[in-house]
Amino acid sequence: MNAENDGSYTLISNIYANAGQWKDVARIRHLMKKSGIKKRPGCSWVHSKKGIASFxxxxxxHPPSTRIYALLERLIDRIKAMGYVPETNFALRDVDDEEKNNLLAKHSEKLALAYGLLTTSPGCPKRITKNLRVCGDCHSAFTYISKIVDHGIIVRDSSRFHHFKNAHVVAIGEDLFCESSRG
Incomplete structure (x- = not known):
């Protein structure tokens, strides 16, 4: 493990969390704290009429946070009615399933998407950038959300581009964002 790299610690902590080994998660987090290493927080940026907003x-x-959360709650209710089931294995905390659902609903890319939907014209693609990888739950949620909103959703994470449109992942790759932003 690279002692300076928060990513190595985060990866092993996430592996332990996914396996339900909470004592090992605590041990790794204690080791990080003792070494002065802090995990980079997930952050997402979205382009809107008002510029770029980060979450x-x-x-x-954000001033419209009440509206952002209300829209996100309505979207999640609608996609659950369509068959979406939150993938709680991506909420890497030792809490009950209800709290895991709550944690997943507050991911930065979901907040950025709701803000983008509130602040851009219908039909305009939502372009979101995230400093870490998009979790599987957000990927699944965006697939469903793309079916009920009149927008393409483009997410650039630390590894690739994800393009969602009408409940399909249209493409995942390096060239997509440039092509989509030209039009």
Whole structure:
């Protein structure tokens, strides 16, 4: 393990969390704290009429945060009615399923998407950038959401581009964002 790299610690912690080995998760987090290493928080940026807005998990710093959360709640209710089931294995905390659902609903890319939907014209693609990888739950949720909104959704994470349109992942790859942003 690279002692300076938060990513190595985060990866092993996430592996332990996914396996339900909470004592090992605590041990790794203690080791990080003792070494002065801090995990990079997930952050997402979205382009809107007002410029670029950034979001962290659970962010309520934006003036329209009440509207953002209300829209996100309505979207999640609608996609659950369509068959979406939150993938709680991506909420890497030792909490009950209800709290895991709550944690997943506050991911930065979901907040950025709701803000983008509130602040851009219908039909205009939503372009979101994330500093970490998009979790499987957000990927699944965006697939469903793309069916009920009149927007393409383009997410650039630390590894690739994801393009969602009408409940399909249209493409995943390096060239997509450039092609989509030209039009």
């Amino acid at each position: 962290f998990v659970g962010d309520r710093s």
